[in-house]
Amino acid sequence: MIKEFTKGLWKENPVLVLLLGMCPTLGVTSSATNGLGMGVATMFVLLGSNVVVSLIRNVVPKKIRIPVYIVIIATFVTMIDLSMQAYAPKELYDALGLFIPLIVVNCVVLGRAEAFASKNGVAKSVMDGLGMGLGFTMALVALGGVREFLAGGSLFQIKLIPGWTTDFMLWTSAPGAFIILGLFLAGMNALNIRKAKKEGKGYKPASMDCSTCNICDMEDGK
Numbered sequence: 274m275i276k277e278f279t280k281g282l283w284k285e286n287p288v289l290v291l292l293l294g295m296c297p298t299l300g301v302t303s304s305a306t307n308g309l310g311m312g313v314a315t316m317f318v319l320l321g322s323n324v325v326v327s328l329i330r331n332v333v334p335k336k337i338r339i340p341v342y343i344v345i346i347a348t349f350v351t352m353i354d355l356s357m358q359a360y361a362p363k364e365l366y367d368a369l370g371l372f373i374p375l376i377v378v379n380c381v382v383l384g385r386a387e388a389f390a391s392k393n394g395v396a397k398s399v400m401d402g403l404g405m406g407l408g409f410t411m412a413l414v415a416l417g418g419v420r421e422f423l424a425g426g427s428l429f430q431i432k433l434i435p436g437w438t439t440d441f442m443l444w445t446s447a448p449g450a451f452i453i454l455g456l457f458l459a460g461m462n463a464l465n466i467r468k469a470k471k472e473g474k475g476y477k478p479a480s481m482d483c484s485t486c487n488i489c490d491m492e493d494g495k
Contacts, residue, residue, distance in 0.1 A: 277397050281404030287381045288412035289461045294381045297372045298413060299450040305429050308417030310365045312410025314353045314373055316403070319382050321349040323402035326390040342386045343377065350376045381409060412457075419453055420444045 287293045297315070302308045325345050333341050354373045357366050366373075376382060385405055390398040422428055424444040426437030443449045469476040 274397065274400055277400040278404040281401070281406070281408035282411070283408070285405075286408045286412060286461075287405055288409060288416075289457060292458075293384065294379050294409060296375065297379070298416065299447065299454065301369055301372050302413050302417035302420060302450060303368075303424075303445040304421040305414050305418035306365060307368050308413035308415075309410065310357070310361065311369055311372060312406070312413040314357065314369070315376055315379060315381065315409055316406025317353050318346060318349040318376050318379075319385060319406045319409075320399065320402035321352075322346045322382060322386050323390040323398040324395055326386045327393060327395045327398035330391045338391065339383075339387065342383060342391075346382055346386065347377045350374060381405065416450075416453060416457065420449060423453075424449075 281287065283290075285291060288295075288298050294315070297311050301311045322342070322345050326342055329341075350373070353376075357369070357373065385401060389401050393401070418428055421430075421444075422433070423441060425440040426432060426434030444453065466476045
């Protein structure tokens with residue numbers, strides 16, 4: 274059970290290992306606050322959809338399972354969208370903008386629903402959703418925090434270097450996002466290679482386990 278939770282934090286981190294959800298990862302992480310808001314919203318949807326999909330997995334016909342999953346995900350997305358619109362700071366909601374509704378098509382959420390929740394019980398699905406959601410959130414906050422600090426010397430909108438008066442706008446732009454993410458991925462690979470060498474093993478990049486996922490078979494009518 275613990276394994277299902279911890280795998281999303283490092284070994285199968287959605288952003289830093291599986292490279293999923295790149296659209297919000299690069300689009301909203303101009304600050305740590307934005308990354309946290311997007312991560313929490315995605316984790317709520319991921320957890321809720323995992324639970325519901327796991328509960329109904331034995332009663333949904335296989336031929337319509339993907340449309341059913343999308344409706345479930347869209348329901349939770351609507352809930353978090355309206356909740357953030359009502360209670361979240363206006364600046365945060367405006368910054369996330371269209372990326373909140375786009376959680377519906379986030380491959381992290383649909384992928385976990387089809388590949389894991391539809392094959393496992395509620396308890397395991399909850400742990401999987403929490404682990405993957407927390408790993409996604411941590412990656413977005415880290416990326417947003419580094420970009421925010423390099424751009425203006427602040428973190429969570431708190432000025433850490435008072436004398437930094439001119440923002441370095443490269444890090445808040447799309448090229449800056451690609452550069453920082455590339456450095457994160459390089460660091461992740463370097464740590465994994467070093468660990469593999471210490472254990473006397475060859476390094477093999479992690480990948481998503483597609484053995485239990487049938488999304489790609491939809492075009493064949495399966």
